[in-house]
Amino acid sequence: MNDIAKESLLFDQYGSLLTEKKQNVMRLYHEENLTLSEIAEQEGISRAAVFSSLKSAERQLAAYEDRLGLVALRTENEARLAEIRRLAQGLERDLAGQGDGRPEEIIRLVDALNGE
Numbered sequence: 001m002n003d004i005a006k007e008s009l010l011f012d013q014y015g016s017l018l019t020e021k022k023q024n025v026m027r028l029y030h031e032e033n034l035t036l037s038e039i040a041e042q043e044g045i046s047r048a049a050v051f052s053s054l055k056s057a058e059r060q061l062a063a064y065e066d067r068l069g070l071v072a073l074r075t076e077n078e079a080r081l082a083e084i085r086r087l088a089q090g091l092e093r094d095l096a097g098q099g100d101g102r103p104e105e106i107i108r109l110v111d112a113l114n115g116e
Helices: 003-017 020-031 036-043 047-068 070-095 103-113
Strands: none
Touching: 003 020, 003 047, 003 070, 020 036, 020 047, 036 047, 047 070, 070 103
């Protein structure tokens, strides 16, 4: 995953924990794709202040993820769900007499999602 995508996921998960000012800088940079200079002009602050605010927000978001791990958990669960969907499609083919069915894998993945 590239850095911009990772920062966007972190912001989606933990952004509400940032100050309103940092939320705005992050939103303008990551969602509106404005440059540091454009944000500085819009907010009436220096480019250096925008950079500092952005980096501080990114460090805070990374610290939240280090402590809580919610983005990693979500990413892991999405991968498990994709695998369950793939296996369920195979099960559907089995029921139609066209597949090689492995329902034990579906049960294993569902158990993993439930923390078992």
